[in-house]
Each structure stands twice: as C-alpha cells, then as structure tokens.
Amino acid sequence: MKKTIYVALVLFAFFTSCKGSDPSLSKQTIAVSTSSIALNYSSQTSSVTVKMTGTKWNATSDQSWCTLSVNSSSSKETDVTINVTGNNSFAARNAKIIFTLNNNDTVSVKVAQSALPSIPDYSSPIAASSVGMTSDVKTLAHNISVGWNLGNTLEVPGNETGWGNPLTTQQLIDGVKAAGFNAVRIPCAWDSYVEDTISYKIKATWLARVKQVVDYCYKNNMYVILNIHWDGGWLENHPQYAYQEKVNAKQKAYWQQIAAYFRDYDEHLLFAGTNEVHVDYNAPSAENIAVQLSYNQTFVNAVRSTGGKNAYRTLIVQSYNTNISYAVSYMKIPDDTASKRLMVEVHCYDPWDFCGDTGSSAVNLWGASYASYGKISSWGQEDYIKQQFSTIKTNFVDKGYPVILGEFGAVRRSSLTGTTLTNHLASRAYYLGYVAQYAKNNGIVPFYWDNGITGNNGFALINRSDGSVFDSQALNAIVTGASNGVYPY
Known part of the structure; x- marks a missing residue:
C-alpha cells in the first residue's frame, strides 16, 4: 500500500552573516510535505517531498522498522519513500525522522503505526471431563x-x-x-x-x-x-x-x-x-x-x-x-x-x-x-x-x-x-x-x-x-x- 500525503510545512533557517562568511548561506530553508504520518499495522510505504534552498540535507530514522529510500540529497526538491515493516505487536509504535539542513537546522516527521487488531478468545471453556481419558x-x-x-x-x-x-x-x-x-x-x-x-x-x-x-x-x-x-x-x-x-x-x-x-x-x-x-x-x-x-x-x-x-x-x-x-x-x-x-x-x-x-x-x-x-x-x-x-x-x-x-x-x-x-x-x-x-x-x-x-x-x-x-x-x-x-x- 502506498500513500502520499502533502501538507505544506516550511521551516526557515536564518543565518546571520559574519566576517568571511559566504553570502549565499545568509538565508536557507528546508520544507517537508508533512509533519506526521499515520499508518496501519501492515507493511507499507508512504511518500514525502523535501524542498530546500540550501546545499544539502541528511535524514535519519530513530527506528529500524522505519527506513528511507533517500538519506541525503543536494537537489532542491526530492521525493522520499518511507518504508515501514509490519507491526507484529499488539502495541502501537512511533518513529521519528529528522531532516537536517547543512548539518545545522532540522525538521522532523513523526510516523505512527497502529497495533495489531485484537484477536477474540475462542476457548469457550467447559468443565473438565476425564471420561474416556484414563490412560497416562x-x-x-x-x-x-x-x-x-x-x-x-x-x-x-x-x-x-x-x-x-x-x-x-x-x-x-x-x-x-x-x-x-x-x-x-x-x-x-x-x-x-x-x-x-x-x-x-x-x-x-x-x-x-x-x-x-x-x-x-x-x-x-x-x-x-x-x-x-x-x-x-x-x-x-x-x-x-x-x-x-x-x-x-x-x-x-x-x-x-x-x-x-x-x-x-x-x-x-x-x-x-x-x-x-x-x-x-x-x-x-x-x-x-x-x-x-x-x-x-x-x-x-x-x-x-x-x-x-x-x-x-x-x-x-x-x-x-x-x-x-x-x-x-x-x-x-x-x-x-x-x-x-x-x-x-x-x-x-x-x-x-x-x-x-x-x-x-x-x-x-x-x-x-x-x-x-x-x-x-x-x-x-x-x-x-x-x-x-x-x-x-x-x-x-x-x-x-x-x-x-x-x-x-x-x-x-x-x-x-x-x-x-x-x-x-x-x-x-x-x-x-x-x-x-x-x-x-x-x-x-x-x-x-x-x-x-x-x-x-x-x-x-x-x-x-x-x-x-x-x-x-x-x-x-x-x-x-x-x-x-x-x-x-
């Protein structure tokens, strides 16, 4: 299942010029198309778009079950696929993806994955009976x-x-x-x-x-x-x-x-x-x-x-x-x-x-x-x-x-x-x-x-x-x- 979400989110990183600095770095921006993604428990992918006016961004995920198709880019606009493995637990889980611009300012995306659905109890217990069950x-x-x-x-x-x-x-x-x-x-x-x-x-x-x-x-x-x-x-x-x-x-x-x-x-x-x-x-x-x-x-x-x-x-x-x-x-x-x-x-x-x-x-x-x-x-x-x-x-x-x-x-x-x-x-x-x-x-x-x-x-x-x-x-x-x-x- 592939889901693409685009919600404008812009983070402006202002850099004050100082003696000897590059004027082109005086103002840089990075934007990610959403700040949060909600997914169900199955294995799936989702897409975000990263835009910047800087020279390079890097990205990391804090959970191994959530990985990225691209971890760094020097392009002004990059589509990134987020790959999520199935959640095999009955507890929900979250991952945080950090996009860092020129190793300085950051913007994050939260990935929330739901728990497995609960399974009914099928035991329907009745009283124990040893009739016909005498052999050890x-x-x-x-x-x-x-x-x-x-x-x-x-x-x-x-x-x-x-x-x-x-x-x-x-x-x-x-x-x-x-x-x-x-x-x-x-x-x-x-x-x-x-x-x-x-x-x-x-x-x-x-x-x-x-x-x-x-x-x-x-x-x-x-x-x-x-x-x-x-x-x-x-x-x-x-x-x-x-x-x-x-x-x-x-x-x-x-x-x-x-x-x-x-x-x-x-x-x-x-x-x-x-x-x-x-x-x-x-x-x-x-x-x-x-x-x-x-x-x-x-x-x-x-x-x-x-x-x-x-x-x-x-x-x-x-x-x-x-x-x-x-x-x-x-x-x-x-x-x-x-x-x-x-x-x-x-x-x-x-x-x-x-x-x-x-x-x-x-x-x-x-x-x-x-x-x-x-x-x-x-x-x-x-x-x-x-x-x-x-x-x-x-x-x-x-x-x-x-x-x-x-x-x-x-x-x-x-x-x-x-x-x-x-x-x-x-x-x-x-x-x-x-x-x-x-x-x-x-x-x-x-x-x-x-x-x-x-x-x-x-x-x-x-x-x-x-x-x-x-x-x-x-x-x-x-x-x-x-x-x-x-x-x-």
Whole structure:
C-alpha cells in the first residue's frame, strides 16, 4: 500500500552573516510535505517531498522498522519513500525522522503505526471431563504399535489435492489399517483456511472436513495425531523475537478453536502443537530456542483452556526443528496443568544423503552389510541410530515423557535398474525396519512419512486412490521392525 500525503510545512533557517562568511548561506530553508504520518499495522510505504534552498540535507530514522529510500540529497526538491515493516505487536509504535539542513537546522516527521487488531478468545471453556481419558502417556504410547503419515494432503495450503494426492477417503484409511498401522498422523494447515486475517476464525467447512478425516480413523479404532504443520511457514519459519508476539497470538487462536471443536473426542485423539520450527538447518541461537519453546507453551495453555476432555488430553510438543540432537541440548518441557499427559516429538531422516537427497551427493545404500555393494554414507549408520535413540530415551523417556518419531523414511529410488535397484530396495527395507525396531526399544513411537508419491524418489507405501499396498517390501519391513521392537514401559 502506498500513500502520499502533502501538507505544506516550511521551516526557515536564518543565518546571520559574519566576517568571511559566504553570502549565499545568509538565508536557507528546508520544507517537508508533512509533519506526521499515520499508518496501519501492515507493511507499507508512504511518500514525502523535501524542498530546500540550501546545499544539502541528511535524514535519519530513530527506528529500524522505519527506513528511507533517500538519506541525503543536494537537489532542491526530492521525493522520499518511507518504508515501514509490519507491526507484529499488539502495541502501537512511533518513529521519528529528522531532516537536517547543512548539518545545522532540522525538521522532523513523526510516523505512527497502529497495533495489531485484537484477536477474540475462542476457548469457550467447559468443565473438565476425564471420561474416556484414563490412560497416562506411557499407557497410551504403548498402545500405538506403529503409525503412518497422511502426508502432502491436509497440510497443503488452501487445497487438499494441490500437491497431487486425491481427496482422502474412508477406503484409504481402511487400507492403512489393513496394512498394519493403528495410528495416523494428520499434518494439517489452518492459517490458509480462515474467514479473515484479523480474527483468525477458522472456516467451519474446513473444521468439518478435518473432522471427517479424523472420523475415518476413529471408525477403525485408530489413534490420531492432529497438528499444525508448515502451512506457508507463518509459524514454522519464525522462531525470532520480532514475530513472537504475533505468532503466539495466532497459535493461541487456532489451538483454542481446534481444541474446542474436537474436545468431545476420547484419548485416541492427540494434538501436536507445531512441526519443524526452524530458521535454517544450522544450530539454533538462544533467541530461536526461547521463541520456539514459547510456541510449545502457548499450545499447551490454549488446549487446556478449553476444558472438557482437553483437560486430560495427551499433547505432543516438539524439539527445535524436531532434531534429535537439538532436543537433547535445548528441549524444555512446558508447564502443564495435567499430570503425565505430555509427549515429545522428534523426526529422523538420517543420513540425509540416503534418506532424502536427490542430488549429486545422494547414496543408494545404507547399513554395514550393504557397503560391499556400493557406496554408503560416511555417517548415520546402525551405531549412530542406536546412539541417537538412546540419548532420547535417557533425556525424555526415562524421565516420564514418551517420544513420538513423527516422521521417518527414505525415498524409493525407482529410477535405478538391475541389481543396483534390487540392492537399494533391500537396503532401504533394512533401514526402515531397523529404525522402527530400535525406536520402539527406546520408548519412541514410530510414524512413517508417506507423501503419496509412487514415482521416483517418492515415499509412498499405500496407493492413495484405493488404499491398496504399493510398496509391500518397505511396508513389511516397517511393520515387522515395529513388531520386533519392545517398548521399555
């Protein structure tokens, strides 16, 4: 939005002549087209015009969120664009721009930006109810044998079929249950399904659609994890102080609505507050950790505030970027009014050059017994997986917090041929079974990442169109590995 305001304001600077002075400087003027600008909370620009009879002016802003297109000029008339970033706070703010003529006399412009509009409280609390919510986290985790992700579907911003998968049906979820899974993780978008961007009220049609998919799972007596996923990155990409207040307000609004809508569901429904919150894939700063943990706390508070069965519902909180090493180094469990109702979530795509890399650094094989068939990664082999899972057990499971391995998997490199393909598929199956088994041995509940892609470099196990098995080799490895694993609780 660009707004131009022109209100005449003239400041005359009179300079008395003295012995040896330049007569041309005896009288100079500077004028700015307005003394004040009022803007709303969004990112935008505004224009002013500066006129002078001197030789040069300079300008500075006392706030970093308010910058100028031109900070100095020797022209007699100059148009200056004032750039203002969005106000992510619920408090109004002001900036002052000083125009200085020949480093002497000044004229100022005040820039006032309004606060974010307030967001309604959606908690609509009711009395707490423990009916159907009797299992503590260890009991509940023990009841999940192995889970499956409905990936690249409900988390697609604004369009469930936008990333190539068909609408989810009861037939698909029936097929997932028949394949051996008793839990479904539903990555979900919410920010792209609001009635407006001021109240953040979620569309009733979208809540009803998500409910329909949850009910598909309930009809099979399956456990369900419902989360807030990437959804354009409004939360996931912003663990910084500059976004903290705004993101927490949205996080609260969305989870109050989701929780209130689903609060009559029993303990088979679990909520997961975020997904992979991160700036990049480097180690986080203290700021990143503090802000990301605040998103976890807001989630817990929002769900509990709605009452009903949500007073006892098992909730899942994430480590920074759901990274195992970052979980061990930085994760702090939120405060909770419920007892023994929190789990932690991490993901595992290690080693990435085997699991997900599709570039020149990719490798086709994993595991010591497959090294004789070709190149394996220089890291992330069996001992590494064991060690990573062991640290999770020590730091969380042994302290009363079972862990969800919300995503794990490895791409199927089906463009390979001959024995190269055969060895790759066998190695991949070995990896998937190994991860599933050793996850469970360490109290970590495994959920395979299925994105529905059956082509080269896809993760699909199940055909999305009819629920039939697409990749029986990988599926059998996961289910068998999970069956061989034994939870330590």
